[in-house]
Amino acid sequence: MVIYAGKDYQDVSRKAANIMSAQIIMKPDAVLGLATGSTPVGMYAQLAEWYRKGDLDFSKVTTVNLDEYKGLSGDNDQSYRYFMNRNLFDHVNIDKARTFVPDGLEEDSEKACAQYNEVIRETGGVDMQLLGIGGNGHIGFNEPGSAFEKETHCVDLTESTIRANARFFDSMDEVPKQAYTMGIKNIMAAKKILLIATGAGKAEALYNSLYGPITPNVPASILQLHPDLTVVADEEALGII
Numbered sequence: 001m002v003i004y005a006g007k008d009y010q011d012v013s014r015k016a017a018n019i020m021s022a023q024i025i026m027k028p029d030a031v032l033g034l035a036t037g038s039t040p041v042g043m044y045a046q047l048a049e050w051y052r053k054g055d056l057d058f059s060k061v062t063t064v065n066l067d068e069y070k071g072l073s074g075d076n077d078q079s080y081r082y083f084m085n086r087n088l089f090d091h092v093n094i095d096k097a098r099t100f101v102p103d104g105l106e107e108d109s110e111k112a113c114a115q116y117n118e119v120i121r122e123t124g125g126v127d128m129q130l131l132g133i134g135g136n137g138h139i140g141f142n143e144p145g146s147a148f149e150k151e152t153h154c155v156d157l158t159e160s161t162i163r164a165n166a167r168f169f170d171s172m173d174e175v176p177k178q179a180y181t182m183g184i185k186n187i188m189a190a191k192k193i194l195l196i197a198t199g200a201g202k203a204e205a206l207y208n209s210l211y212g213p214i215t216p217n218v219p220a221s222i223l224q225l226h227p228d229l230t231v232v233a234d235e236e237a238l239g240i241i
């Protein structure tokens with residue numbers, strides 16, 4: 001595991017974007033596993049800026065996103081498909097047909113998850129998986145208690161995640177209660193993992209994940225067993241490390 005400390009959110013975003021762009025430069029047809037949430041927004045903006053300056057080419061890149069709310073269409077401004085379009089895909093020369101997000105509108109959970117596992121397999125495997133971390137140590141939407149051996153599955157979101165995500169919706173009632181998420185097994189299969197965390201609210205989860213016991217109660221703790229994990233975090237998130 002390598003940990004890079006950033007001064008603040010902007011510094012973390014730039015460092016993480018550097019790592020991701022090195023992956024794209026070394027392998028132009030890289031498969032990137034992408035994440036949503038507020039943490040990667042700055043990193044995506046930095047990548048888009050470097051694209052505008054002519055320093056990055058996404059034309060051969062494939063992406064697979066970690067998760068999507070069940071019940072939201074890609075046009076819904078709270079869906080993760082919409083988020084990805086707005087924060088990255090609309091600003092770079094990526095072929096949208098090669099950007100994958102679980103199908104939130106597929107009501108049959110088994111079908112949606114099996115299809116997504118197939119999509120991931122067909123990419124040939126993720127070269128670099130980006131992860132944020134939930135305040136309770138969740139990754140993707142793998143909440144505490146998730147079995148490490150699961151692939152894509154449908155989850156009931158925990159009360160704390162629904163509350164944390166409510167800030168993006170008009171009211172708590174509008175926050176979907178379920179999501180499709182890559183499982184820990186999919187995440188661990190990535191060749192490289194890039195975990196980013198900022199703010200004091202992530203300090204405890206980050207410490208428990210990187211240095212605590214490996215337990216499904218802290219889903220990100222399994223990352224200790226990944227052979228190529230890079231963490232970029234700011235001073236606040238690294239506070240107790």
Ligand code: GLP
Binds near residue numbers: 038132133139
């Ligand atoms: C959501 C996403 C996760 C993300 C987490 C943290 O639950 N499914 O992928 O890591 O939120 O979000 P934020 O970066 O906004 O703190």
